[in-house]
Amino acid sequence: MSSARVIVLSLLILLMPPAYSAVSKQVVDIPTRPGVTVRMLYNAPDSPIAHLILFTGNLGPDDGVVGIQPDGSLAYAQPGFDARILGWLAAGISFTVIDPPSDRLSLDPLFRRSSEHAADIAAITRYLQLRASVPVWLMGLGSGAISVASVASRLGRSVPLGVIIGNPHTVGGNALTTADLTLIYGPTLVINHSADACPCCPPASVGPLVGALVNAAAVEHVALVGGDGPADPCNDVVGPHGWGGLSDLVIDTITGWIKEHNALLENRNYRDINEHGLTGSWYEPTTNGQGVEIEIYPNVAGPSNAAVQVSWFTYDAVVGGPEHQRWYTLGGNVAGGDATATLAIYQNVGGNFNAAPITNATQVGSATLRFADCDHGTLDYAFNDSSGRSGSIELTRLAKNVTCGANGTGAANADFAFSGNWYDPETSGQGITVEINPLSPVAFFAWYTYALTGAAAGASGQRWFTGQSSYAAGARTLGMTLYETTGGRFDTPTTPPPTTRVVGTATLDFQSCSAATLDYMFTSGSSAGAANKIALRRVGPVPPGCAM
Numbered sequence: 417m418s419s420a421r422v423i424v425l426s427l428l429i430l431l432m433p434p435a436y437s438a439v440s441k442q443v444v445d446i447p448t449r450p451g452v453t454v455r456m457l458y459n460a461p462d463s464p465i466a467h468l469i470l471f472t473g474n475l476g477p478d479d480g481v482v483g484i485q486p487d488g489s490l491a492y493a494q495p496g497f498d499a500r501i502l503g504w505l506a507a508g509i510s511f512t513v514i515d516p517p518s519d520r521l522s523l524d525p526l527f528r529r530s531s532e533h534a535a536d537i538a539a540i541t542r543y544l545q546l547r548a549s550v551p552v553w554l555m556g557l558g559s560g561a562i563s564v565a566s567v568a569s570r571l572g573r574s575v576p577l578g579v580i581i582g583n584p585h586t587v588g589g590n591a592l593t594t595a596d597l598t599l600i601y602g603p604t605l606v607i608n609h610s611a612d613a614c615p616c617c618p619p620a621s622v623g624p625l626v627g628a629l630v631n632a633a634a635v636e637h638v639a640l641v642g643g644d645g646p647a648d649p650c651n652d653v654v655g656p657h658g659w660g661g662l663s664d665l666v667i668d669t670i671t672g673w674i675k676e677h678n679a680l681l682e683n684r685n686y687r688d689i690n691e692h693g694l695t696g697s698w699y700e701p702t703t704n705g706q707g708v709e710i711e712i713y714p715n716v717a718g719p720s721n722a723a724v725q726v727s728w729f730t731y732d733a734v735v736g737g738p739e740h741q742r743w744y745t746l747g748g749n750v751a752g753g754d755a756t757a758t759l760a761i762y763q764n765v766g767g768n769f770n771a772a773p774i775t776n777a778t779q780v781g782s783a784t785l786r787f788a789d790c791d792h793g794t795l796d797y798a799f800n801d802s803s804g805r806s807g808s809i810e811l812t813r814l815a816k817n818v819t820c821g822a823n824g825t826g827a828a829n830a831d832f833a834f835s836g837n838w839y840d841p842e843t844s845g846q847g848i849t850v851e852i853n854p855l856s857p858v859a860f861f862a863w864y865t866y867a868l869t870g871a872a873a874g875a876s877g878q879r880w881f882t883g884q885s886s887y888a889a890g891a892r893t894l895g896m897t898l899y900e901t902t903g904g905r906f907d908t909p910t911t912p913p914p915t916t917r918v919v920g921t922a923t924l925d926f927q928s929c930s931a932a933t934l935d936y937m938f939t940s941g942s943s944a945g946a947a948n949k950i951a952l953r954r955v956g957p958v959p960p961g962c963a964m
Contacts, residue, residue: 755786
């Protein structure tokens, strides 16, 4: 339901916001797309109640440029900008401003409406919620409103976002249209000045924009009255168009709206995990050459309760050869409707490649796993071993999504249903995690095992390999190439990056939805000369839709 109100400065008694304590100010270059970063200036009080991302119009020499410097200063900030930041912080709201991505000089209207722009902001949203798991609001001023409307529409319900649109341009090349607004689902506040005389922003054109917000969870239109004047009709600092003299009022109004409507966004920022479609290969682009294989077993721990199994392929803290590879397994259950899986981290040592003895897992830490949507997740980890390592990994799906649905009920797929964990009971403590992806199309597995004589080598005796081939729908016998990757460092980018080389061949043959064989022959690498056949069984129940 929408509403409208007029705020007259002379009739409003403003209360000073509560004092805040420590403030974090940080310039961060966020990896958002392959080879692309976005520079952001992040300001936050202790324990923020919400995150606010500002999208500017034409402040600098090009649209959307604020010129964030390494020391946190802005080359093209308006007068009083720092004071307004302090106003947001005093209200308990973190405040973020961004520059164009590294592959662009500006944010023109075409790019503001692009999927690439939405991907950039989705990555920034994930980063902010790692800093504090509170709702994210997008605020666009002038042509920045196009960014807010497009990003909120493209991300839809999968990434709930609050929306604040200020002084929307409704005339000219940077005009916001009603079509930009119909797919916004989050609570939306629209603010303009009732006496705005700038030709780009006639007040009479705002009403139809507000009327187009038919899917927003809540809508309000605030028409400001009063303030400084007279001034140049299009002055962005003083006069009606620049909300001159009304900064405190505007901050108070927006803060009140955020506090009143935060509940519409809370607990909706991550999706229910009880879905096999989240199974697959995941990695963080900045640390390419390591990653995780995830399998979700829906309803296996009770109605609507899932079990989660993760295989983590990484390295120790020192760059080196195969003896510096490391792998871990993670597991746990998730109650129905929960968006966070709490997992134990396990390590197995003391084994030999495809041979006895069976090894047992020892817990070495704990982790949480969440998914923002079908293609993005977050793995937070903390080790309780002597390393004391802890951190967060922003995960991106490696191959195309096959069965994960936007509403949590994706359709089954006979090929993808072979994806998951497989092992030989006679050598329990090692195995493979498979992804059969008919859309990419690729068949892939990650193999966690040991050195040929690794039993006495401790963690240095661990080894992992990957197998890959193209895939044709319906294929059940797959000739694959084996690879060994070395030269990485645990959860850290390296220069040069890890090296992957061919070390052999394999044939993965599915006899049924729960039985398979892996024939392998290593021609080089740390397992050179090894050749044999492994009889594999599926770990856990057969996913829905599996068919030979």
